Amino acid sequence: MARFKSQFNFMLKFKRHIGNKIIWGRTNNFFYKKEYIFSSFRNNIGKRYLSIHEYLSVDLLRSHNVPCPEGYAAKTAEEAEEKALLLQNVCGDNDLVIKAQVLSGGRGVGYFKENNFEGGVHVCRNSMEVKEIATKMLNNTLITKQSGPEGKKCNTVFICERFYIRKERYIAFLLDRNSDGIILLGSSIGGSSIEDIIKKNPDAIYKLNIDINNGLTTGQAREFSENIGFKNDQLNIVTRTIDV
Numbered sequence: 001m002a003r004f005k006s007q008f009n010f011m012l013k014f015k016r017h018i019g020n021k022i023i024w025g026r027t028n029n030f031f032y033k034k035e036y037i038f039s040s041f042r043n044n045i046g047k048r049y050l051s052i053h054e055y056l057s058v059d060l061l062r063s064h065n066v067p068c069p070e071g072y073a074a075k076t077a078e079e080a081e082e083k084a085l086l087l088q089n090v091c092g093d094n095d096l097v098i099k100a101q102v103l104s105g106g107r108g109v110g111y112f113k114e115n116n117f118e119g120g121v122h123v124c125r126n127s128m129e130v131k132e133i134a135t136k137m138l139n140n141t142l143i144t145k146q147s148g149p150e151g152k153k154c155n156t157v158f159i160c161e162r163f164y165i166r167k168e169r170y171i172a173f174l175l176d177r178n179s180d181g182i183i184l185l186g187s188s189i190g191g192s193s194i195e196d197i198i199k200k201n202p203d204a205i206y207k208l209n210i211d212i213n214n215g216l217t218t219g220q221a222r223e224f225s226e227n228i229g230f231k232n233d234q235l236n237i238v239t240r241t242i243d244v
Contacts, residue, residue, distance in 0.1 A: 053101040055158040064244045067237070071160030073101070080134035083159050084127035095162040096124045100137045102144075102152035106193070110144035112136065113151050120144070120154070123162060130159055169228050170194050171242065176209070184208040184216065184242070188229040218243050 052060075055073040062068045070091055072083035084096055100107055100120035107120030117136040124130045134157050143151035170187040186206045190197050198205055206227045210216050221243040222235070230238045 051103060053103065053156065053158075054099060055101060055156065058158075058160075066241050066244060069160045069163060071158055073156050073158050074134065075138070075156050077131045077134040077138060080138075080157055080159055081127045081131035084124070084130040087159060087161060088127065091161045096126075096130055097160050097162050098122050098124055098130050098133050098137070099158045099160070100142050100154040101156040101158055102142050102147070102154050104142070104144045104147040104152050105195075106144040106146050107142060110142050110147070112154075113141040113143055115140060133157075167229075169230075170197075171228070171238075173210075179209055181212050182210045184210055184224055186224060186228040188227075216243060 053073075055071065058068045058071060070087060072087060074080035074083050080098065084098075087096060088094070098121070102120065104110075110120045111118045112120075115136060117140070120137065120142045122133050124133060137154050137157055140154055141151035142154050143149065168190045170185070170191040172185045174183050174185055175181075176183040184207070186208075187194065187197060187204050188206075189201065189204045206224065208220060208224050210220075218239065222239045225235050225238040225242065
């Protein structure tokens, strides 16, 4: 009887934790097998709805007045050429950048499994080059350090205007499991290959825990921006951007 009470109390706690989707019943051990329990638990785990492609992220950021490069998505090589021509009409005869849209970091140094084409990010001088590169990317599998050997299928490319980078900085909002909250992460020495930067120079990373009840204040956003090296007009722009 003591064993039954212990098991039943466990089930009551478990039921409160995952909701009312468990159907109660009697088995040889007084409750359903653990495979069923944990199957029900997995079905109630929240989904990550912000795991989205870059071109969708740009649209989302732009809708909140965050400065972003002009760009268009394309699903065929012919469409990529058309978007490149449209982009050059908007931005002038600047170089363009074409990026494979896969949910993985390290795209620039990856390679495509089917044709061994190197790099998921390329600079192009004109729309013809964009079409040529798109042909090699679309419907092929990009393998990166983060994707694993199976890689990620590229069904879309993103064509955007090229900016000449003089200095990179990194800013990200992350979920922090240690504090069960949100953390603002930044670095003054780069954005590309941020994982390698953290390993080589952990002191270059600045972290700010955000109170989820009160949110990020303008003062915190400004101090954070200063700590990763922004000054003068840039400081004001970045502060407003983070504080959106």
